[in-house]
Amino acid sequence: MKHLRSINRKAGRIERHMVAKDAEAAEDVVALQQGPPPPAAPHIPLGCTLVFSPGWEADRSGGTAGLCTPVERDLFDCHEGCYWPAQVPDQLNHAQNWTAKCASAQKDWRNIDLVFP
Amino acid sequence: MTPIDPLVGQAVPPVSRLQAGRMAQPLLRGKEFHPFQTSGKQFVYLVPSAAVFELDAAASAILARLAEASLTREELVNGLSARFPASELRETLTELLRVQAIGEETQARIPVPKKTLPIGPPVGAAPGMPIPLTTMVLNVTNQCNLSCTYCYEYGEDKIVDTENGKKAKFMSEETARESVDFMLRESGPNRKAHLTFFGGETLMNLPVLKFAIPYARERAAEMGKEVDFSLTTNATLLRPDVIEFLAENRVGVTISIDGPQEVQDQFRVFHNGTGSYEMVAPKIRELLARHRSRPIGARVTLTSENLDVRKIFRHLRGEIGFWEVGFAPVTTAPNRKYAIAEQGFDTMLEQFQALAAEFLEYALENRHHGFSNVRDTLEEIHKGVSKAYPCGAGLGLMGVSTDGDVALCHRFAGSDAHKLGTVRDGIDRLVQIGFLEKHHIDDKTDCSQCWARPLCSGGCYHEAHTRYGDTAHANLHYCEWIRGWTDTCLKVYAELSVKNPRYLEQFDEEGENEASQVN
Numbered sequence: 001m002k003h004l005r006s007i008n009r010k011a012g013r014i015e016r017h018m019v020a021k022d023a024e025a026a027e028d029v030v031a032l033q034q035g036p037p038p039p040a041a042p043h044i045p046l047g048c049t050l051v052f053s054p055g056w057e058a059d060r061s062g063g064t065a066g067l068c069t070p071v072e073r074d075l076f077d078c079h080e081g082c083y084w085p086a087q088v089p090d091q092l093n094h095a096q097n098w099t100a101k102c103a104s105a106q107k108d109w110r111n112i113d114l115v116f117p
Numbered sequence: 118m119t120p121i122d123p124l125v126g127q128a129v130p131p132v133s134r135l136q137a138g139r140m141a142q143p144l145l146r147g148k149e150f151h152p153f154q155t156s157g158k159q160f161v162y163l164v165p166s167a168a169v170f171e172l173d174a175a176a177s178a179i180l181a182r183l184a185e186a187s188l189t190r191e192e193l194v195n196g197l198s199a200r201f202p203a204s205e206l207r208e209t210l211t212e213l214l215r216v217q218a219i220g221e222e223t224q225a226r227i228p229v230p231k232k233t234l235p236i237g238p239p240v241g242a243a244p245g246m247p248i249p250l251t252t253m254v255l256n257v258t259n260q261c262n263l264s265c266t267y268c269y270e271y272g273e274d275k276i277v278d279t280e281n282g283k284k285a286k287f288m289s290e291e292t293a294r295e296s297v298d299f300m301l302r303e304s305g306p307n308r309k310a311h312l313t314f315f316g317g318e319t320l321m322n323l324p325v326l327k328f329a330i331p332y333a334r335e336r337a338a339e340m341g342k343e344v345d346f347s348l349t350t351n352a353t354l355l356r357p358d359v360i361e362f363l364a365e366n367r368v369g370v371t372i373s374i375d376g377p378q379e380v381q382d383q384f385r386v387f388h389n390g391t392g393s394y395e396m397v398a399p400k401i402r403e404l405l406a407r408h409r410s411r412p413i414g415a416r417v418t419l420t421s422e423n424l425d426v427r428k429i430f431r432h433l434r435g436e437i438g439f440w441e442v443g444f445a446p447v448t449t450a451p452n453r454k455y456a457i458a459e460q461g462f463d464t465m466l467e468q469f470q471a472l473a474a475e476f477l478e479y480a481l482e483n484r485h486h487g488f489s490n491v492r493d494t495l496e497e498i499h500k501g502v503s504k505a506y507p508c509g510a511g512l513g514l515m516g517v518s519t520d521g522d523v524a525l526c527h528r529f530a531g532s533d534a535h536k537l538g539t540v541r542d543g544i545d546r547l548v549q550i551g552f553l554e555k556h557h558i559d560d561k562t563d564c565s566q567c568w569a570r571p572l573c574s575g576g577c578y579h580e581a582h583t584r585y586g587d588t589a590h591a592n593l594h595y596c597e598w599i600r601g602w603t604d605t606c607l608k609v610y611a612e613l614s615v616k617n618p619r620y621l622e623q624f625d626e627e628g629e630n631e632a633s634q635v636n
Contacts, residue, residue: 003209004170004216007160007614009625010501011168011216018215 089115142189144222145210147180151568155608156615161218162607167503167571169611170216175201175209180218187222247546249305251513254527255296257288257325258317259519263351263393266384267420267447267455269528270317274450274583277518277531284531285519287322292521292540293329299523299540301336301344310337311345315516315527320354323362330366349373349416351385352397355404364408371414372401372439376429383422384455398437405438412440414489419465420447420455426468434487443489444469448580451594462598470605477609480620494572494606495613499624503571504558510578511537511552515544525552525588528579535588556589563591569603 006012089095094115101111149164159177162169172180178197182188188196194206201209213219259270259277266272277284288296297312304310312333314326326348333344347369363370374397375381382392405413415433419426426444433442446465449456457465472488479486506512508526516527521540529535537552538544556578564570575581576592576599584594613620 001212003173003176003205003212004218005173007169007171007611008167008499008501010166010503011170013501014166014168014216 142191144187144189145183145193145214145219146187146222147183148217148220149568150180150218151604151607152177152180153604153607153611155612158611158615160607160611162568163216163218164568165503165571166217167498167501168216169498169501169607169614170218171611171614173209175205176213179206179209179213183219247305247544247549248512249307250300250303250310250515251307252311252313252509252515253296253300253303254313254315254514254516254530255288255293255329256315256317256516256518256527256530257293257319257322258286259284259531260286260321261316261318261351262321262353262387263318263385264388265386265418267418267449267453269448269579269583272449273453274448276529276535276582288325288519288521290325290328292517292519293325294332295521295540296517297329297333297336299517299543300333301340301342303544304342308341309343309345311347313527314346314348316349318354319348319350320359323354323359327362330368345369347371347411351393352401352404353393355397355400357403357407360404360407363404364410367410369411369413370404370408371416372397372404373418374401374415374433375417375423376425377432377436380423380425380429384418384420401437401439414441414443415439417442417444418447419444419457421457421461422455424457424461424464424468426465427471430472430488439487440485441487441489441492443493446595448577448583450583459594459597462595466598466601466605469602473605473609477612480609480613481617483617483620490602491606491609494603495610495621496624497572498606498610499621504574506553506556506558507574507576507578511549511556525578529582560589561591563593567596567600569596569600572603573599 001015001018006015089098091098098115099112102108151162151164153160153162159172160169161172161180175197178200179193182193182196190207190210193210194203197206210219261268261271264271269275270277285292300310300312312329314329316322319326330346333346337344346366348363349371350373352372352374362368373385375383375385378392378394378398381394381397385393387393415437417429417433423429429444430442433439446457446462447455451458469490473491476486476488476491508514510516510526510529514526515537516524516530517540518524518531520531522531522533522536523538523540523544524530524532524535525537537549556575558564558570558574561570561575564573564575567573575590576595578588580592581590582588584590584592610621
């Protein structure tokens with residue numbers, strides 16, 4: 001550092017910590033070549049979720065048949081939560097009642113039907 | 118989620134957000150710090166990291182601007198471009214952001230997850246092991262041959278009924294033996310344990326000292342450990358044979374004394390009301406002449422009627438010859454006559470500042486001064502101590518009552534409400550954890566905006582209990598005094614770092630001082 005001078009030991013530790021972080025960051029850029037293998041990801045059982053925001057994940061076999069909740073549930077989260085593009089019926093013009101029978105998605109997801117234009 | 122930086126103790130913004138021009142420019146603001154100047158230079162004490170940095174002109178100018186208003190990077194750079202080159206300002210901004218002296222306006226303060234020891238393993242201990250005990254204070258008796266008006270053990274604010282209660286008046290050899298075993302067991306991986314004897318008047322139970330010291334030494338040697346001994350006494354019972362015993366056994370001695378005769382005799386009196394000065398002064402001189410194996414300190418209680426710190430210091434250090442003198446305001450309910458009121462704290466601060474200035478002069482010439490309050494604070498500043506708890510009570514320090522109950526510290530020894538266990542059955546970890554949960558600095562709302570909290574952490578539990586009836590209460594009656602004193606010590610520290618940095622190297626050694634003054 002050029003504009004701050006470490007005075008006590010704690011300041012010295014912070015400065016060394018910053019230098020080490022810079023060194024790490026610098027290496028990231030240089031090391032676009034193959035680095036060490038990424039650390040093993042934790043095992044998370046697919047298709048299971050603690051909140052009612054089921055994923056569009058695949059089951060163990062790569063399909064959707066073995067998910068513990070059906071893929072249809074995604075539709076609801078997608079068009080409402082709006083964080084993933086999903087093909088949903090146009091609820092403003094053609095299918096205003098698309099979710100009318102689905103007061104609680106957790107219970108009534110089966111009532112969301114397909115819509116044919 | 119933004120990662121918490123373990124060192125800075127706060128969430129660190131992702132680096133990309135620090136780079137200008139990526140998005141709409143965020144407003145920058147000064148974070149928590151205490152700015153101060155000395156020797157013509159600018160410094161900051163950062164909170165809560167407790168780091169001290171010297172600032173150059175550009176860094177001070179930026180902090181001064183941000184003290185007036187929150188500004189974007191560009192506004193800051195443009196505003197100061199007449200005085201500093203833009204590239205230099207940008208560089209300085211990055212440095213200030215990285216040490217967390219400044220931050221983005223929108224960035225909420227993310228609390229550091231509260232770590233309540235001893236659930237986590239302390240450094241160097243086996244996982245899951247509780248924090249080791251470093252200091253045990255043994256209340257060998259609750260009897261005293263003096264009857265000091267302000268005494269927290271016998272006076273109007275006492276916690277334990279020392280006269281009519283069920284507590285034993287003297288500790289037995291058996292309890293002392295069990296206490297030593299307890300201490301060595303609880304010291305965990307530490308090689309050294311500190312055993313401090315306390316009272317009442319400690320020397321009224323000399324037989325237990327004569328038993329416990331060789332016993333502790335022997336038991337420790339069997340376990341490959343060492344024990345360091347110290348005691349606090351009023352000096353009335355320092356007979357030549359006692360002095361000999363203390364010197365031979367390298368027992369550190371702290372003498373409770375208030376100053377010259379007229380000061381000492383005001384509160385430190387015998388049961389019949391006569392002052393104790395005439396009796397103790399020659400005994401202390403004899404102790405100082407004979408006991409050279411450990412530095413001997415005086416510990417002064419300041420009251421509303423006794424605030425001439427410099428005069429007391431001159432007498433005890435210069436005329437009597439103590440190696441060091443430490444001062445503490447009396448612990449008392451606010452309505453007592455001798456309680457120090459707000460104005461008294463101001464007087465005390467002025468006196469402390471004058472003595473600190475003298476300390477600095479000595480330190481610049483590498484001479485020993487002996488004002489221990491300043492020395493202790495300098496050591497904490499040097500190490501960058503940032504406390505979750507005001508002291509080691511209930512963590513690395515515990516007090517043992519005459520019948521073997523283990524309490525938070527010696528000041529609570531014998532109090533059932535503050536009991537953590539017994540030397541026979543050990544510590545009740547749930548009680549200990551419950552205590553630590555309740556007393557963490559994050560739960561002291563009063564302290565959350567104070568820049569001095571890394572060092573103060575709310576202050577003494579016993580003081581809080583006496584003033585507010587609650588150990589978890591922050592000691593609000595002396596906040597201004599703590600901030601004033603911390604500021605003074607920061608200036609002394611910074612000036613030494615500029616003019617005589619080698620003086621500060623003595624604080625690099627790991628703390629041996631912890632048990633030196635129990636009061």
